[in-house]
Amino acid sequence: MDITFKGVEHRYMIGTPFEKAALHPVDLSIPSGSFTAIIGHTGSGKSTLIQHINGLLKPSAGEIKVGPYTIRANQKKQSLRELRQKVGLVFQYPEHQLFEETVAKDICFGPMNYGLSEEEALKRVRELLPLVGLGGDLLESSPFQLSGGQMRRVAIAGVLAIRPSVLVLDEPTAGLDPEGRKQMLELFANYHKQFGMTTILVTHHMEDAAKYADQLVVMNDGGVEMSGSREDIFKQTERLLEIGLDLPETVRFLQQIKDQFHLKEVPLLFETDE
Ligand code: ADP
Numbered sequence: 001m002d003i004t005f006k007g008v009e010h011r012y013m014i015g016t017p018f019e020k021a022a023l024h025p026v027d028l029s030i031p032s033g034s035f036t037a038i039i040g041h042t043g044s045g046k047s048t049l050i051q052h053i054n055g056l057l058k059p060s061a062g063e064i065k066v067g068p069y070t071i072r073a074n075q076k077k078q079s080l081r082e083l084r085q086k087v088g089l090v091f092q093y094p095e096h097q098l099f100e101e102t103v104a105k106d107i108c109f110g111p112m113n114y115g116l117s118e119e120e121a122l123k124r125v126r127e128l129l130p131l132v133g134l135g136g137d138l139l140e141s142s143p144f145q146l147s148g149g150q151m152r153r154v155a156i157a158g159v160l161a162i163r164p165s166v167l168v169l170d171e172p173t174a175g176l177d178p179e180g181r182k183q184m185l186e187l188f189a190n191y192h193k194q195f196g197m198t199t200i201l202v203t204h205h206m207e208d209a210a211k212y213a214d215q216l217v218v219m220n221d222g223g224v225e226m227s228g229s230r231e232d233i234f235k236q237t238e239r240l241l242e243i244g245l246d247l248p249e250t251v252r253f254l255q256q257i258k259d260q261f262h263l264k265e266v267p268l269l270f271e272t273d274e
Contacts, residue, residue: 001067001165001198003030008062010048022048024223035192035199037209040219046202050168054087055080085114088164092174094155103154104139110162124161132157149180166198185212206253234261
């Protein structure tokens with residue numbers, strides 16, 4: 001499903017002394033079937049932006065279109081049930097949302113909530129477990145007896161079990177070591193390759209964005225600073241550096257990919273102006 005943001009603004013705590021404009025008017029298109037990475041400083045508005053895609057947050061102005069669904073500012077009484085069935089959202093530390101007695105029940109919760117019988121839901125669970133790297137022997141275990149990595153995979157399977165057309169991942173590798181991070185991202189990359197759903201990954205790792213995404217969105221100070229194909233964005237080296245995205249890591253990374261993306265000169269780290 002194509003996703004478009006038109007003039008979307010978001011203010012938190014409207015009418016209080018703490019009112020905060022977290023998104024300035026955002027215009028953005030995310031192509032259907034793409035693997036899009038959203039990068040930007042902490043506080044640049046990435047989480048706020050993506051929570052509009054399944055209606056968890058309502059825009060203070062503007063509209064968001066997700067396939068045939070439209071969410072507008074000031075729209076009263078809107079059923080989001082169908083939209084939420086289409087957009088799967090994996091939060092940071094999704095394992096904190098596990099709550100059922102067994103792994104099977106936890107993964108079945110979403111699809112059964114959307115009307116699948118227990119039998120059909122269990123069939124999905126059995127298909128999903130190998131895809132998320134879990135053994136079938138864990139089905140009757142309590143999710144709370146599993147390792148942190150396994151718990152996260154159970155929580156992710158719970159989101160995949162609704163078979164979303166759009167999968168939104170908010171820093172799904174937070175807290176994982178480099179090997180765990182790689183395995184988790186390979187899982188999403190394989191899933192995207194196999195099922196082709198629009199996948200949106202919020203990350204602050206430039207190299208993950210470069211490795212897995214075909215489209216990039218760069219956020220800065222509540223606005224979309226740049227968006228486009230990975231190649232087009234990385235070619236704008238100077239602008240990327242101006243935004244100062246995690247500068248040492250960015251420079252080091254741009255040096256590494258210089259030849260692959262035919263980049264112009266990339267400044268050396270710690271180079272002085274003399
Ligand atoms: P990011 O995901 O890029 O770190 P966020 O979308 O979380 O950025 O935050 C954008 C801005 O909105 C920040 O200034 C943040 O402090 C503020 N913000 C986020 N969530 C809330 C909230 N629930 N209430 C008030 N302000 C918030």
